[in-house]
C-alpha cells in the first residue's frame with residue numbers, strides 16, 4: 001500500500017493551512033505528524049484519508065503498483081479521531097455488529113475476541129452512552145486497529161486514556177500487521193515514540 005502526495009495544499013477561506021506537501025507513505029512502517037494546536041495535523045490526516053479535497057496538488061493511492069480509484073479509498077482506511085463519534089444509543093455488541101456490515105474485522109476477529117482485546121468483555125451489553133471517556137476511546141481505537149484496512153489513521157490516539165490505556169495502545173500498535181500503513185497526528189511523544197518517521201507540519205507553512 002502506498003500513498004503519494006505531490007505539492008498538496010489546503011486553504012480555508014483566504015488562509016493556507018499548509019502548502020507544497022510532498023510525501024511518499026509506504027506500508028510496513030508508521031508516520032507521525034506533529035505541530036502545535038491549529039497547525040493542520042487533523043486537516044492533513046483528513047486529506048490523506050481522502051475525506052477532504054485538497055485545494056491544490058495531487059494525491060494517489062496504489063497497491064502493488066496498481067492505482068486505486070478515489071471512490072474506493074474509503075475501503076482502504078480506518079480512522080480513529082476525536083471528531084468521529086460513536087453511535088451512543090447502541091450497545092458495544094450492537095456497535096461492533098453494525099460496524100462490520102460496512103467494514104469487516106480482520107480474519108478470526110470475532111466479537112468475543114474483539115471485546116476481550118478492548119478489555120471490555122464486561123460491558124458488551126452496555127450502551128456506549130454509559131461508557132467512560134477512556135472506554136469510548138478504546139472502542140474508537142479498536143475499530144481502527146481490528147478492521148481489515150491497509151491504512152490505519154489515528155488522530156490524538158491516547159486522549160482520555162490513563163496509564164493502563166497508554167500501555168494498551170502501545171501493545172495494539174505493536175500487533176498491527178507488517179503490511180499495514182499507520183499514520184498518526186500527535187502532540188504527545190509517548191504516542192509515537194516507536195515511530196521512525198516524524199514530520200513537523202510547521203515546515204509546510
Ligand SMILES: Nc1ncnc2c1ncn2[C@@H]1O[C@H](COP(=O)(O)OP(=O)(O)OP(=O)(O)O)[C@@H](O)[C@H]1O
Pocket residue numbers: 012013017035036037038039040041042043044185187
Ligand atoms: N472547516 C474549517 N473551516 C475553516 N477553518 C478550518 C476548518 N477546519 C480547520 N480549520 C482551521 O485549520 C487550521 C488547522 O486545524 P487542524 O484541526 O487541522 O489543526 P491541528 O493541528 O489538528 O490542531 P489540534 O492540535 O488543536 O487538534 C486551524 O486554524 C483551524 O481553525
